Amino acid sequence: MSKLGVHDLSVRYGKLTALSDVSFTVAEGERLFISGPNGAGKSSLLGAISGAVRAAHGRVEMDGDILSGHSPEGIARRGLSMVPEGRRIFRALSVQENLMVGTGLRRDRAAVADDLATVYAAFPILHDRRHANAGALSGGQQQMLAISRALMTNPKLMLVDEPSLGLAPKVVDEVYDRLVALQAQRGLTLVIVEQSSARAARVGGRMLLMRGGRVVADGDAASFAAHDLLSEAYFGDPA
Ligand SMILES: Nc1ncnc2c1ncn2[C@@H]1O[C@H](COP(=O)(O)OP(=O)(O)OP(=O)(O)O)[C@@H](O)[C@H]1O
Numbered sequence: 315m316s317k318l319g320v321h322d323l324s325v326r327y328g329k330l331t332a333l334s335d336v337s338f339t340v341a342e343g344e345r346l347f348i349s350g351p352n353g354a355g356k357s358s359l360l361g362a363i364s365g366a367v368r369a370a371h372g373r374v375e376m377d378g379d380i381l382s383g384h385s386p387e388g389i390a391r392r393g394l395s396m397v398p399e400g401r402r403i404f405r406a407l408s409v410q411e412n413l414m415v416g417t418g419l420r421r422d423r424a425a426v427a428d429d430l431a432t433v434y435a436a437f438p439i440l441h442d443r444r445h446a447n448a449g450a451l452s453g454g455q456q457q458m459l460a461i462s463r464a465l466m467t468n469p470k471l472m473l474v475d476e477p478s479l480g481l482a483p484k485v486v487d488e489v490y491d492r493l494v495a496l497q498a499q500r501g502l503t504l505v506i507v508e509q510s511s512a513r514a515a516r517v518g519g520r521m522l523l524m525r526g527g528r529v530v531a532d533g534d535a536a537s538f539a540a541h542d543l544l545s546e547a548y549f550g551d552p553a
Pocket residue numbers: 327330331332350351352353354355356357358359
């Protein structure tokens with residue numbers, strides 16, 4: 315059984331169709347990149363999977379259970395967590411307060427303390443700066459905080475929207491190194507929106523290429539990188 319199943323999923327904003335009958339599955343432990351130019355529907359797809367955006371039709375399944383119709387909180391409780399585009403951290407709260415924000419849902423307080431310790435072990439800089447305002451962190455540290463906050467709900471499936479946005483290439487390398495290490499440690503399934511297919515190829519994994527609300531290609535990210543120039547011409551947007 316696949317970890318995530320997306321079946322004929324469509325999203326509309328008024329008359330605009332942002333996502334059109336998209337279908338794919340993701341295996342447990344897989345790393346899937348979703349790439350494509352601005353406006354391709356990548357964020358709408360993540361939103362529809364996480365329950366933040368209402369689907370016009372189609373369904374989303376996790377471990378064979380239908381997620382569609384559940385609230386974003388209900389979906390999070392089933393083990394799906396989202397790292398939103400632009401990080402959306404609470405700048406005036408401390409690093410630790412940001413990490414604890416989503417854990418009110420959980421009754422397993424000892425496990426929450428364990429997860430906090432695990433996150434701090436994975437990101438020692440967040441432990442060092444746990445009492446600092448999140449707004450005082452660098453861009454890369456804020457991205458790591460956003461990822462860590464998503465980990466605090468103990469997800470099995472994590473959706474990450476454009477983790478490289480606004481970060482220097484060296485910092486992006488570091489963020490991806492951490493994500494890959496966390497995935498291996500926790501057996502996470504990752505779905506990552508990454509506009510650069512070259513970057514996705516370097517990190518490694520499977521990639522869906524989207525355009526105009528549809529999936530136009532699905533395969534190994536490294537094989538797409540070989541066609542970068544082709545996709546640049548095809549999309550009119552550097553890959
Ligand atoms: N809340 C909204 N209301 C109206 N239109 C929207 C809304 N969100 C997205 N759109 C439109 O839907 C289409 C798909 O947008 P979406 O953000 O899903 O694409 P994307 O591939 O994530 O693009 P980007 O890389 O720019 O974030 C675009 O035409 C966009 O303008």
